[in-house]
Amino acid sequence: MSPSRKIRVLIAKPGLDGHDRGAKVVARALRDAGMEVIYTGLRQTPEMIVRAAIDESVDVIGLSILSGAHMALFPRVMELLRKEGADDILVIGGGIIPEDDIPELKKHGIAEIFGPGTPLDEIVDYIRKHVKV
Amino acid sequence: MKMVDEEERREIQSALEAWEKGPVAKTVSRFPERREAFATPSGITVKRLYTPLDVDSLKYNRDLGFPGAYPFTRGVQPTMYRGRLWTMRQYSGFATARETNERFRYLLEQGQTGLSVAFDLPTQIGYDSDHPMARGEVGKVGVAIDSLADMEVLFDSIPLDRVSTSMTINAPAAVLLAMYIAVAEKQGVPMEKLRGTIQNDILKEYVARGTYIFPPQESMRLITDIFKFCSEKMPLWNTISISGYHIREAGSTAVQEVAFTLADGIAYVQAAIDAGLDVDKFASRLSFFFGSHSNFFEEVAKFRAARRLWARIMRERFGAREDRSCRMRFHTQTAGCTLTAQQPENNVVRVTLQALQAVLGGTQSLHTNSRDEALSLPTEESVRIALRTQQIIAFETGVTDTVDPLAGSYFIESLTDEIERRAMEYIKKIDEMGGAPRAIEKGFIQREITQSAYEHQRLVDSGERVVVGVNKFVIEEGHTFDYMRVDPEAERRQIERVRSVRASRDQSAVDDALAALRAAAEGTDNLMPFILDAVRAYATLGEICDVLRGVFGEYRAPDVL
Amino acid sequence: MRVEDLVRGVLEGKRRPLARLITMIENEDPQASEALRLLYRHTGRAHIIGITGPPGSGKSTLVTRMTAEYRRRGRTVGIVAVDPSSPFSGGALLGDRIRMQEHSLDEGVFVRSMGTRGHLGGIARATSDVVRAIDASGKDVIIVETVGAGQSEVEIIDIAHTVVVVDVPGSGDDIQAIKAGIMEIADIFVVNKMDLPGADRKVSEINAMLDLDQKMGEWRPPVLLTNGRTGEGVPELVDKIDEHMVFLRESGLLEEKGLQRSRDELHQIMEYRLTRELLQHLRGRPEYERAIKMIAQRHDDPYSVAQRLIAEFLVELSRSGGGDEDGG
Structure with a gap:
């Protein structure tokens, strides 16, 4: 790994909810862990997220959602990534996601779900461990 | 509080020093305290002990006064909960109007005294x-x-002259208010009898909640239009819940919660005054909404400080003449986070603790969260426990039997003072930037x-x-909760519903109403009557x-x- | 992916290969140089515009509005938004895309966020290569947005044909907002947020400063008013930017600047390469270490030693035909 190599992460909020506290706090933590974090803002469609991920060549996409629309939107993101041949990107999720939904989301290719109360370092470590560099 | 004269002050001072040097020093040397320093989450230092010396600068009549009178530190009504308990108002709403109507009727049967409508996000963002x-x-x-068709179902068999309804709606508040008025009309209830609240607080949407639609200036126009309309036609309606x-x-x-909320409040009052309204005509219909968080005393003091600071702002800054214009009434919700x-x-x-704080802080209405909300939408059982929590505080604990029972506590009064002072510092800073909208833009x-x-x-x-x-006393656990799930078919049904409304209405009436609304929006007329016409014609949100x-x-x- | 495939993809205007190449450039991947070498002949077509100004002057919003205007005029746009990396962690929070959502699905727009990363050659070197890659992919206009703080604003002049300096009315310490250094690089001034009080005063202040400028050439930077929120004044800004390009072309400055830039770049590359190869040649040789010791013990001086080592290296280089190894 060249010394200037940085892990690039897209933090995206799919759906319509405006609760971006978690997204912003995670974004800061990743920055403080030396990563480059691209934040997209609210109300992102899966199409917008995938486009941003490709243009920005990110290693990781972090999806944060609290509205309950994850079962509709997360799989759609994965589907579009596959269509674009960009499914090598590590996709993780967070927010309010009932435990029962997690196996189904993983089946669609979401690598991990970080629920409320996850320590920031756990997310940082997970990314460092799973991004192929 | 000038509870002590100069001589007693000196006596207390020397006794305090002796106590610090004697018993405290001795104890601490053998058993150090748990921490070097203690502080509230706002960063206010918490001392080992509070004494009359800490409230020395308080003047009772000036700073605390009496319940129901300026500066309202001790509460907004003279008798508070001895007269009437707070309104127990559980925020709810899910899926379609039919299902929510059932939940509302259930809650009213369970003894809830006010309705609170949660709208889905497309509704909140005007889609x-x-x-x-x-x-x-x-x-x-x-x-x-x-459309109005959904609103009719939502309040089916609920007499709107007898309940108060709070609607968590902001950017399109005018539209939902218009729908509520139109449903009441159909029930034969005139709008001047309607009681309730629309949240209508766009500034906090820009900073914290995210369900904005229009730019600030245009949003402020909608808000002042509502203020004006209601000051003339809906005297019992709370036109905003500054959150x-x-x-x-x-x-x-x-x-920060106190500071930023009051800074937003200042911006709304200023906008209404700039739009030509008399402050005493609309100010008494402003209401507020706070969270009740974890730190017990800081939260109780926060409510009291907010009330006093708002009263002072209204009188000193805006020249409100009437006491009721200076009275901060607020709803509280226990902190979801x-x-x-x-x-x-x-x-x-x-x-339970957070609800108790809100009651000790003198709230006018209260929502208690359900235990499972960090996981998903609450189940009916969880909602019931949450409501019962309020009822236990109200009917079993006795905390409601005297007004503002924590007043006079050296600690509480000192904290109240400090929170007010620090919030005011923030407000000054925001004023220097040009007010809340500019501070948000920056x-x-x-x-x-x-x-x-x-x-x-x-x-x-x-x-x-x-x-x-979470970070202490952690156990391995498997979740045993039943999750509340929204029927995935609900979306499809609702889509069919809106399409059939569009197909069955008088389209030319809709077109006319929308054209009139467009013309009004381009001009300066109050938009409320035009929105009301459009709603009545079943134009959709x-x-x-x-x-x-x-x-x-x-x-x-x-x-x- | 093979470099040739990557290059072909970029030239065909595909997003993924372009995005990948940019990552390689940012990571100082040796293969990036190879790709840039192959792409070089296909660059030089885009109009490169630098936008700089103090934080809070509304640059991203303005860039979004300009992009919309270019798209209306049928031109494709690349945007490079540069934000400072944290000096502590080396990480960065890049938020410019928040502003650019309305173009987020437009095939004719490519947006890339960059952290400054403390590149050895300053932001200019990496950014210039990134811009070159986007240029090769066929975008008509490339807008480089940098925060006007520290070095980066001055370096923008090394990359852009046209530099737009953005400021806002009444930013208090006016002179501090538009510092002397940044004054000199502007081809166009924009007073954004023209609806705020003091906009006209700001315009006269800038004009007054321009009146004092002794070194000004034929092009006097115009001072424009815009409102990024409503888009007011943006078509005029885009007109002026076009006008500036015409001026550069007709005055011969474009060619002159191009020559100067090629000269500077060639110098830079040669300097870098020579230094690197010289050091590689010397590294670990016992006589090199001995020479250093001699200097330290004052038995020799660094001036003579440097001269001798370079001379020896050049002789060796000419004998071997040397330095065909790529990279850098």
Whole structure:
């Protein structure tokens, strides 16, 4: 790994909810862990997220959602990534996601779900461990 | 509080010093205290002991006074809960109007005294259920309302002259208010009899909650139009609920919650005055909304400080003549962000304490969260426990039997003072920037909130701030909860519904009403009557908002991180 | 992916290969140089515009509005938004995309966020290569947005044909907002947020400063008013930017600047390569270490030693035909 190599992460909020506290706090933590974090803002469609991920060549996409629309939107993101041949990107999720939904989301290719109360370092470590560099 | 004269002051001072040097020093040398220094989450130092010396500068009549009178530190009504208890108001709404109507009727049967409507996100952002952006969101966090037809079902068999209804709606508040008026008309209830609240607080949407549609200036116009309309036609309606709750949920401290909420309040009052309204004509219908967080005394003091500071702002800054214009009435919700997904039963205890704080702080209405809300929407059983929590406080504990029972506590009064002082400092800073809308545009408020949120998370991660079950007293657990699930078919049904409404209405009446609304939006007329006409013709929420989007444009968030 | 495939993809205007190449450039991947070598002949077509100004001057919003205007005029746009990396962690929070959502699905727009990363050659070197890659992919206009703080604003002049300096009315310490250094690089001034009080005063202040400028050439930077929120004044800004390009072309400055730039770049590359190869040649040789010791003990001086080592290296280089190894 060249010394200037940085892990690039897209933090995206799919759906319509405006609760971006978690997204912003995670974004800061990743920055403080030396990563480059691209934040997209609210109300992102899966199409917008995938486009941003490709243009920005990110290693990781972090999806944060609290509205309950994850079962509709997360799989759609994965589907579009596959269509674009960009499914090598590590996709993780967070927010309010009932435990029962997690196996189904993983089946669609979401690598991990970080629920409320996850320590920031756990997310940082997970990314460092799973991004192929 | 001038509880002591000069001589007694000196006596206390020397006794205090002797105590510090004697018994305290001795004890601390053998058993050090748990921490070097203690502080509230707002960063206010908490001393070992509070004495009359700490409230020395308080003047009782000036700073505390009597309940129901300026500066309202001790409460907004003379008898408070001895007269009437707070309104127990559980925020609810999910899926379709039919299902929410059933939940409402259940809650009223259970002894709830006011309704609180949660709308789904497409409704809050002014999209009809069949809009592409609404996909997956219909009926998820609240009820989907597309047109008057849905509103009719939502309040079916609920007499609107006998309940008060709070609607958590902001950017399209005018439209939902118009629908409520129209439903009442059909029930034969005139609008001057309607009681309730619309949240209608757009500024906090820009900083903390995110359901904005239009740019600030145009949003402020809609808000002042509502103020004007209601001051003439709906004397019992609360035209705005200036909300600190979401600012707090976004991560602010208690001091910031007070400061930013009141700064927003100042902006609304100023806008209404600038639009030509007399402050005493509308100010008494302003209401507030706060969170009740974890730190017990800081929260109680926060409510008291906010009340006093607002009274002073209204009188000193805006020259309000009437006492009732200076009276801060507020709703409280226990803090959703303190709920843990781990050991969710513990949340019942958290909610109990937070609800007690709100009552000791003199709230006018209260929502208690359900234990499972960190996991999903609450089940009926969880909602019932949450409501019972309020009822236990109200009927079993006796805390309601005297007004403002914590007043006069050296600690509480000192904290109340300090919170007011620190909040005022923030407000001054925001004034220097040109007021809340400018401070938001510059990203100042957002950055302050995010910084506090980040610091909080760091403290939790390091274990310095304990969250039971999360970073201490952790157990291995398998979740045994039943999750409340929104029927996935609800979205499809709602889409069909809005389409059939569009197909069956008098289209030319809709077109005319929307054209008239467009013309009014381009001019300066009050928009409320035009929106009311459009609603009555069964124009949909999305259609009405699209007309306004066309004229007003849409808000783009600044890139604040 | 093979470099040839990557290059072909970029030339065909595909997003993924372009995005990947940019990552390689940012990571100082040796293969990036090879790709840039192959792409070089296909660059030089885009109009490169630098936008700089103090934080809070509304640059991103303005860039979004300009992009919309270019798209209306049928031109494709690349945007490079540069934000400072944290000096502590080396990480960065890049939020410019928040502003640019309305173009987020437009095939004719490519947006890339960059952290400054403390590149050895300053932001200019990496950014210039990134811009070159986007240029090769066929975008008509490339807008480089940098925060006007510290070095980066001055370096923008090394990259852009046209530099737009953005400021807002009444930013208090006016002179501090538009510092002397940044004054000199502007081809166009924009007073954004023209609806705020003091906009006209700001315009006269800038004009007054321009009146004092002794070194000004034929092009006097115009001072424009815009409102990024409503888009007011943006078509005029885009007109002026076009006008500036015409001026550069007709005055011969474009060619002159191009020559100067090629000269500077060639110098830079040669200097870098020579230094690197010289050091590679010397590294670990016992006589090199001995020479250093001699200097330290004052038995020799660094001036003579440097001269001798370079001379020896050049002789060796000419004998071997040397330095065909790629990279850098």
